[in-house]
Amino acid sequence: MNNRNKILVFGMTALMVVNAPSYAQKKPVAAKKPVQATSKTAGTLIPNDPNVKIGKLPNGLTYYIRKNTEPKNRAELYLATRIGSLMEEDNQQGLAHFTEHMAFNGTKDFPKNDMINYLQKAGVRFGADLNAYTGFDQTVYQLPIPTDSAMVFKNGFKILANWAGKVIMDGEEIDKERGVIIEEDRQRGKNAQERMSKQLLPLLLKGSRYENRIPIGKIDILQTFTHDKIRNFYKDWYRPNLQAIIAVGDFDVNEVEQLIKANFSELTNPANPKPRLKYDLPDNKEPLIKIITDPEQAYNVAQIMYKQRGSVSKTTADYKKKLMYSMINSMLGARLQEILQKGTAPFIFAQTNYGPYQGGLVSGINALQTTVAAKSAATLEQAFSAALAENERMSKYGFVQSELDVAKKNIIAGSEKQFKEKDKTPSSSFVQQYLNNFLTSSPIPSIDFVYGETQKAVGSITLAEVNALVKTLITKDNQIIIIQAPEKDKAALPTEAQMLAAVKNAGSGVAAYVDNSVNKPLLEKKPVAGKIVNETKPDAIGVTELTLSNGIKVLLKPTDFKNDQIIFSSFSKGGTSLATDQNFQSVQMVSLIPESGVGAFNPTQLDKLLAGNTGRGGAYIDDLYQGFSGSASPKDLETAFQMVYAYATDPRKDAEIFNKNIDDYKVVLANKNANPTSVFSDTVQAVLSSYHKRAMPMTLEDLSKVSLNEAFAFYKDRFADASEQTFVIVGNFDINTIKPLIETYIASLPALNKKQNYADNGVRSPKGKISKTVYKGLEDKASVELYIHGDYDFNELNNTQLEALKAALEIKILERLREKESGVYSPRVSLSVQKYPDAHYYFNISFSCATANVEKLVAASLDEVSKIRTSGATADDISKFKSEEQRQVELSLRNNGFWLGYISSRLKNGESFDQILNYKKTLDAVSVESTKAAAQKYLTDENYIRLVLMPQK
Known part of the structure; x- marks a missing residue:
């Protein structure tokens, strides 16, 4: 199993563990009038969609x-x-x-x-x-x-x-x-x-x-x-x-x-029903503040909330205001992202959002909420103040017209896309509307109404209106300030007085925002177009294959599953497997090159340039492949293809963005061992790769060896020759209409016509029985990962038998560990298979439990494996597997994403496209006897890895 180091994603805003938004209640109180509501701006009531019967x-x-x-x-x-x-x-x-x-x-x-x-x-x-x-x-x-x-x-x-x-x-x-x-x-x-x-x-x-x-x-x-x-x-x-x-x-x-x-109709209500009371969250005149530390907290995080009373959007005026809040969030978010790209950024994460209080914790309460993570406890006050300064800059000077234009274009584009897909909207999308209507009496507007009202409202919204609204977001009362930090940093944290002073003095001396948009086209000039030199229709699944003059293959599958969607991806062999031992650390960070923007545009400038345009394209380099991916509405497909050409021929070498990401990642690596889950994850990665140096978790020492020049050179080399790229394009397009775009932007990609392959660097999971226990954590909680794995013949029949075993084992593990033993909540059984660089399968049983139950539950899990190995899956469980597989295939066959992945996988693995046409026949081959034979071959204890996380001794 190949594991790559991935940059950790910050989840600083997850402060609460609740299942759903809900009302805060204690005692009945008089309803309070929503702030900012006036009769002059009441608008008209939003009508319910006539297509729903209530x-x-x-x-x-x-x-x-x-x-x-x-x-x-x-x-x-x-x-x-x-x-x-x-x-x-x-x-x-x-x-x-x-x-x-x-x-x-x-x-x-x-x-x-x-x-x-x-x-x-x-x-x-x-x-x-x-x-x-x-x-x-x-x-x-x-x-x-x-x-x-x-x-x-x-x-x-x-x-x-x-x-x-x-x-x-x-x-x-x-x-x-x-x-x-x-x-x-x-x-x-x-x-x-x-x-x-x-x-x-x-x-x-x-x-x-x-x-x-x-x-x-x-x-x-x-x-x-x-x-x-x-x-x-x-x-x-x-x-x-x-x-x-x-x-x-x-x-x-x-x-x-x-x-x-x-x-x-036969259901009845109690004769004397208990009243369902409504309650409220009290105001706080003075700021509430709390500093909390924990030994396992990894980052220094500060947050401020300005609570406000909200109301259900029932009128067109309410809806217009809701759109303005959305614009404010996107514009302020763009400003913070712009700062985050700079080497002088005082924080490693920053986010401000106006919306439901703590994600909907208390119904009817909204808040402007700002969260920052700092590099250290010593810089937390500075990071906090910098984020507050952006709030104050917004409040004092507002936004500029060019920012509002970008926000408007993006809202209109989203509304248009929803409108064009109105007859292809999934049923699940309507459910939440009806649920909100039942719970909060919010309206149920039709897609047609939303589209028309959005066009009207966005057209009428002025910069003055938005800038007047932003002045209402920062309030003197109902403030809550929170610090969450590692226990070891407690002495270096700012005091409550310092945090209150930071709020009081926020924004002193701030100047108005200056837009840094780049006013030039994505491509200075169109590339010299290539040609389509061959066209075939090789199969029965509706695919057309084009061969281009530069050697690229393009497989086209037009569909009508979505009205306004085209998605694509490509691949050619190589990837990071071709990195040398000397430049491997730098290559591991090669994803930062496309993340730095393209050509003359940094990411913020690129977002502004593409405002209102759904066309997006980008480049990737993974373990074994490099290529491109993207999506667009049919009208914007040219933009997506232009981005592919730009990422291939004009990548951006931005030292400031690259080095800022490296510096932030150093903070991540320096702190991650405080988290038991992180430590355990690193152990799992190391053990599964037999501690191979190319598959080990990245360390601070590794990061110190990263070079922008090496990463950029590797990126350039991987995309210098596109002659072996294979593109798969799926969605609502006309083949004759798309051909000129393919010739202009895909057939023009550089080609050296080299024969390339990925390298097998020998990363393998260990043979035999392996057991390792990690002791990390403060509480009575154990995490268990059990792997049964081995080499095998990768083919459709074997893969289906393995899937059947996985499904049967999942049912039995749930029945045994949860229903019978009452020892776990949601045990997971997963299966992963790979053909390259070596054909290998992995069954994984994972769960968390009380430390005292580890041995009992591991034994119970292996007992269920043994039963299937002895007798095969039961006829009942096979029936469930077949039904679930058939139902999922039925749904997949009308999904663009499925077809993109399916065609790409068949091409990478050298398999026939008609597998999906014969899936019922393949399912029919699954029986009690076939699963017994497969279990005896694959669910053995020959290669068994047991990994357990236990609290520290």
């Missing part, structure tokens, strides 16, 4: 029904409830979420696991398709289901009705599920983020019911509550007047309405 049963249950044929023969069925952890009594904390779990553990019409078994046999995947979540004020069940089977489709509504009012709450099942939920808490938490969140929540939710109603609940209550507590919760709150059915898909609307009436 109704209500006599018992109060609401329903939303919409016919939509993308994807065909599929429907999205949802049960939405205005029920969450805020409804819990003190002795029920965690039981709203627990109830959601119990809905899958036995109902009146589907005892035990019958529901999951039934749906899996219908091709519905548990977790990936069938799922649910619980938040503070909502619990939502989702069921994507086929409609081409009348019985399965009808039973989908029976399942929703069972969730809504017929969950059994068997005592034995309740007790078995306790461990699963405790393991869910362990899997998601027991880390620095959770520990810091526990200190932050009293500050972020001060004075609200939220503070004591985190959805996961309290562990002591989950372990000890009596069965009547959860049964009472279900009886009190799962009632039709708090529920809605959402059905969107390829079906008859009247038939669905009758199914809803037949299945849900």
Whole structure:
């Protein structure tokens, strides 16, 4: 298994661990008027889309029904409830979420696991398709289901009705599920983020019911509550007047309405229903501030929030203001990105956004939220002040017209794309609108209305209006300031007084922003076009192959799956495998070359140049290949091809951007060992590659050897000869129309006509049995990675047998470790296969658990492997595998991304294009006996790797 070092992505803004946006509640209070609302700017009410049928049963249950044929023969069925952890009594904390779990553990019409078994046999995947979540004020069940089977489709509504009012709450099942939920808490938490969140929540939710109603609940209550507590919760709150059915898909609307009436009319409300109260998050006049440190926190992060009251956008005036907020976010974000590219940037991460408070933590509360990460504790105050200065620059001087023009063009382009795809909009896209309408009374505008109103609103928005709105974002009250930092840096952190002073003095001396746009075309002149020298139609999947005068092959697959989408990628052999041992460290950072922009344009300037244009193209270099990729609306395809030509012939060598990225990466490498997961990940990477020097995690010493000149030279060399590139283009295009663009920008790419290949540098996983335990971490949490791997004959039949084994093993591991042992939350079984540079397969079983259960659960996992090796997969599990595979193929066949990947993979691996046409025949070859034979050959203990992360001793 080849592993490459990848630059870590900062996730500094994830301060909370909650499942969904929800209301903060404690006691009833009078509703407060939204700020900035005036009768003069009220606008007109946004009308609901006439294509959705909205109704209500006599018992109060609401329903939303919409016919939509993308994807065909599929429907999205949802049960939405205005029920969450805020409804819990003190002795029920965690039981709203627990109830959601119990809905899958036995109902009146589907005892035990019958529901999951039934749906899996219908091709519905548990977790990936069938799922649910619980938040503070909502619990939502989702069921994507086929409609081409009348019985399965009808039973989908029976399942929703069972969730809504017929969950059994068997005592034995309740007790078995306790461990699963405790393991869910362990899997998601027991880390620095959770520990810091526990200190932050009293500050972020001060004075609200939220503070004591985190959805996961309290562990002591989950372990000890009596069965009547959860049964009472279900009886009190799962009632039709708090529920809605959402059905969107390829079906008859009247038939669905009758199914809803037949299945849900019998549900009743309690005689004396508990009131569902609304609550509010109190204001704070003085700033609230908190400095939190943790031994496993990797970075020095500061954040400020300016809370404001918001309201649901119900009028055209509200919608116009929403667009202006979106413009403000994009313009300020562009400014911060521009600073981040400079060597003088005082932060390694910076983000400012106006929107829902903490991602929707408290309904009805918005905030301007700024987050920065500094290189060290000593520079945190400087980084914080620099980000605040940009807020103040915006507030004092506003934006300039050229910035607003860019933001407007991008909004119009997005709206146009949505409008052009209106008849190809997936059903899942409509569900969230209807869910928001049920939960918050937000409107359901049609795509036509949104398009027309966006054009109108964007056209009327002036710079003066936007700059007036930005002055309302920074408030003197409702401020919250937070620092999160490594424990070791505690002494060097700024004090609370210093942070408050930074806020008070923010922006003193700032000047107005100066736009640095480059006013020139992407290409100074069109390249000298090449020619198409040959054209064939080699297969039965609708592909046309062109051979160009420079040797490049282009495979074209026109489709009608999307109205406004063309995607493409290319490849030729080589990649970073051709790096020498001397320049390998530099080559590992070669991705920074295309990330630095192209030609005369740095990334910020390039974004401004391409405002309103959907055409995008870029270059990549991975382990074995180099090539190009991109996407565009049909009207902008020329721009995407121009970018390909530019990245091939005029890459940008920007020392400032390159060195700034290297300096930031040094901070990442210097701090990453504080995080147990990072340490464990590095160990997994090292062990799986047999500690080969070309596959080891990058170190600070490696980074010190990185040279821009070497990385740039390698990039230039890899794209100096495009003669062996193969392009695959998929989407809504006319072959005759696209040919001139291909000749101009693809057939003109440089060609030296060399024969090239990648190098096999001997990176291999270790043979035999390997066991390694890493001791890192403060809490009772273990992570387990088990690998069974080996060499094999890479072909379609073997790969399908391996997939069947993987599916069967995944079912058994879930049943054993979660349902029977109650020892894990979501164990994962994965399979990866590769043909080059060596044909190899990897089965991986992974889970987290209590440290005391590691040996028991590893043994249970290997026992399930042994059972499959002895007897093969069961007929039942094979049936589930075949159904799920068939359903996924049906969806994939109408997906541009699938075809791009499928054609590219067949070409790279030298396989026939007609595999997909024969997939049913290949599936038919899977049987109990075939999986037994495959398991005995591939699920052996000959090459077995056991890796475990345990808390430090």
